[in-house]
Amino acid sequence: NAGVTQTPKFQVLKTGQSMTLQCAQDMNHNSMYWYRQDPGMGLRLIYYSASEGTTDKGEVPNGYNVSRLNKREFSLRLESAAPSQTSVYFCASSEGPGHLEETQYFGPGTRLLVL
Amino acid sequence: AQKITQTQPGMFVQEKEAVTLDCTYDTSDPSYGLFWYKQPSSGEMIFLIYQGSYDQQNATEGRYSLNFQKARKSANLVISASQLGDSAMYFCAMRERLYNQGGKLIFGQGTELSVKP
Numbered sequence: 001n002a003g004v005t006q007t008p009k010f011q012v013l014k015t016g017q018s019m020t021l022q023c024a025q026d027m028n029h030n031s032m033y034w035y036r037q038d039p040g041m042g043l044r045l046i047y048y049s050a051s052e053g054t055t056d057k058g059e060v061p062n063g064y065n066v067s068r069l070n071k072r073e074f075s076l077r078l079e080s081a082a083p084s085q086t087s088v089y090f091c092a093s094s095e096g097p098g099h100l101e102e103t104q105y106f107g108p109g110t111r112l113l114v115l
Numbered sequence: 116a117q118k119i120t121q122t123q124p125g126m127f128v129q130e131k132e133a134v135t136l137d138c139t140y141d142t143s144d145p146s147y148g149l150f151w152y153k154q155p156s157s158g159e160m161i162f163l164i165y166q167g168s169y170d171q172q173n174a175t176e177g178r179y180s181l182n183f184q185k186a187r188k189s190a191n192l193v194i195s196a197s198q199l200g201d202s203a204m205y206f207c208a209m210r211e212r213l214y215n216q217g218g219k220l221i222f223g224q225g226t227e228l229s230v231k232p
Contacts, residue, residue, distance in 0.1 A: 100168075
């Protein structure tokens with residue numbers, strides 16, 4: 001069971017470079033999410049897609065864009081990376097949308113370092 | 116305003132003892148769900164337990180139980196008989212119904228638990 005997969009696992013960028021983080025799920029889930037995790041701040045939502053064809057901003061969307069390519073895939077793009085975007089990025093999915101009790105399943109994370 | 120607060124950045128517990136990790140939340144939504152996730156040093160996020168705002172009984176899952184005190188807006192995680200493998204970061208999270216399109220979760224800052232042999 002692959003669940004939620006993310007690529008790459010680790011990336012180093014220079015300030016101003018661009019990159020796309022890839023996420024795919026094989027659970028036929030409708031909803032997908034991108035979070036960033038910084039020390040002492042928990043996980044903060046960047047963007048989410050409640051269902052195929054829709055995307056919405058989360059708590060910290062500035063500097064990012066997303067694409068829900070199809071039901072399985074949800075990518076996160078940094079157009080011009082900044083050191084403040086150094087973080088661990090998690091993709092998650094859930095059956096969604098709407099049920100309070102539905103669990104979000106997380107990918108293994110991508111460690112991004114922006115120099 | 117912080118919606119989920121975990122006031123214990125780090126905690127220690129002796130192996131085989133019970134430990135309580137605190138979580139308080141803030142919402143005006145009468146319908147919400149509370150979650151606990153575990154993040155070991157390997158980094159993955161593992162779902163542990165769920166409690167709904169209308170659930171009459173405290174949730175339990177094996178050695179994990181949730182001490183839900185609705186009036187106090189607290190949802191503390193209790194781990195019984197701690198094991199070395201319980202050493203990890205633990206996150207409390209909330210999902211609201213009314214002000215929440217798309218099933219978003221709001222996370223607390225986390226508590227790092229260390230189990231001593």
